[in-house]
Amino acid sequence: MKKKLVALTGAGISAESGLATFRASDGLWENHRIEEVATPEGWARNPALVLEFYNQRRAAARAARPNIGHRTLAELEQEFEVVIVTQNVDDLHERAGSSRVIHLHGQLFESRSSRHEELVYPMHSDRIELGELCEKGHQLRPNIVWFGEAVPLLELAAYEASTADVFLVVGTSLQVYPAAGLVDYVRRGTPIYIIDPSRPPVSHRPNLHFVTEPATVGVPQVAAELRAQ
Known part of the structure; x- marks a missing residue:
């Protein structure tokens, strides 16, 4: 499994x-x-x-075209059950080949x-x-979903976060709520990889890994590490 x-x-x-x-x-x-x-x-x-x-x-x-960060997340479906929870309204994840994408803030198209x-x-x-x-x-x-409006898919996203075996945070400052609060739903001890050059603020917890790189560098790096485990 x-x-x-x-x-x-x-x-x-x-x-x-x-x-x-x-x-x-x-x-x-x-x-x-x-x-x-x-x-x-x-x-x-x-x-x-x-x-x-x-x-x-x-x-x-x-x-725009999907980049290697998008494509690597899609390719991870070969080894993992992958769920993308995105704050982005574009369709780059889908065009890269990801099959399960939850758009928290709606869809541009x-x-x-x-x-x-x-x-x-x-x-x-x-x-x-x-x-x-x-x-x-x-x-x-x-x-x-505009500022000041409810986020209809938040409950589904929280469920997915709470059942993750591995959780990645990619290219987000973790400043926009309620999406930023999803990290709090991840089970304690579950590996969390935070891939962002700015090192977003996250409460210290076991198995927390910071990769201070942009997505195009950090996602392939983490994917290689996960495949090697």
């Missing part, structure tokens, strides 16, 4: 494929304040701006009703336009 490996991934792994992260030092995301484009209040004020912002993000994500959140639709183009409606007549919006 394969051991279960759960990987929590964040913006750092996508940044290495050229996708901008929202944690820029100037507080802007692609020249927009986070409050303008990633909150329900921003959507209420200017839905046209929000739609165009994510239309541009979709085009950028479509042009889905739209949903602005009134009925259960009405979610796969997107066949890179754009949602103002005036494009769900089947019940309400404006479509990106299927993204």
Whole structure:
């Protein structure tokens, strides 16, 4: 029976494929304040701006390619039962070949009703336009979990973390909650590998390993170590 490996991934792994992260030092995301484009209040004020912002993000994500970090996590499915829990909204994990991906913060290539959140639709183009409606007549919006909104898949992600035999944290500062709290669900003594150049703050616990490298270096390094065990 394969051991279960759960990987929590964040913006750092996508940044290495050229996708901008929202944690820029100037507080802007692609020249927009986070409050303008990633909150329900921003959507209420200017839905046209929000739609165009994510239309541009979709085009950028479509042009990006999975990197060796994404591909190595997918290849680990040969030896492990792998579950990816990602804070990223792009589809790079899927395109790299990962078969079980939980998108905590939603998916860029889905739209949903602005009134009925259960009405979610796969997107066949890179754009949602103002005036494009769900089947019940309400404006479509990106299927993204914005700041201030509930995280519907958090309970599932917590369960996966709690049943991991190995837990990886890749390219995330562990500053964005509730996702950052998933480390606390990992059973004590389970090996945790934290792969990030910045060495995110984590409470000391047994079997904690820091790999202060970017994902493209650290993930293959840890994968080789796990295969050798």
